[in-house]
């Protein structure tokens with residue numbers, strides 16, 4: 678079904694090299710003997726995101742949330758398992774990803790929009806709305822290198838939601854904006870829900886996750902601890918942080 682995402686036994690590993698500061702000479706000399714070990718940032722993770730739901734991913738730093746989102750956004754390919762996503766995916770990952778610092782806000786809307794699969798005509802039709810949502814009108818013809826991180830995120834978010842994705846993947850951007858922007862995002866997410874689109878989001882703002890998400894998955898050390906209703910999963914997660922679980 679359009680908008681459904683199946684994460685099936687997904688594993689993503691990184692190769693960690695033991696020796697740092699290798700000189701070129703020593704690297705060449707020991708060509709075939711490079712010392713490394715595999716580190717699984719995500720492993721054996723399976724869950725289904727129902728079409729049209731708002732789904733939260735929670736867990737401590739380094740638990741694999743961003744890695745999993747990058748697999749969802751096809752920036753990474755899982756080493757094990759697979760992700761089946763039905764429909765168009767738009768992702769809003771790290772601050773400024775997809776933006777060129779020397780280009781203006783307006784130019785970056787065209788750049789970013791086309792990366793996300795919009796035609797020039799589609800972007801033009803949406804331009805006013807994008808600029809308006811971003812709240813950076815006054816700076817739209819300035820190079821984005823002069824923007825604050827909050828302005829970056831607002832512009833990136835404004836483009837991503839106007840791409841009309843079936844599935845929107847969002848990594849911790851809510852934390853960057855001010856209260857007004859967060860409110861706007863929450864409203865936009867509920868519009869998305871009403872339109873039957875799927876949202877998958879990572880956030881440290883547990884109150885936002887409680888109110889916005891239909892279901893939550895909790896990751897710890899790259900493994901899935903549990904999935905379920907936000908209230909019960911978040912309570913369990915918070916209890917584990919306080920050492921009483």
Ligand SMILES: Nc1ncnc2c1ncn2[C@@H]1O[C@H](COP(=O)(O)OP(=O)(O)O)[C@@H](O)[C@H]1O
Pocket residue numbers: 691692718736737738739740741742743744745
């Ligand atoms: N490109 C990379 N190379 C090596 N290790 C990485 C890379 N990206 C992430 N990691 C490691 O994978 C683990 C999970 O990271 P990440 O997915 O960013 O966690 P989270 O978003 O939950 O904080 C961490 O231990 C991190 O150091």
Ligand SMILES: [Mg+2]
Pocket residue numbers: 742743744
């Ligand atoms: Mg992260």
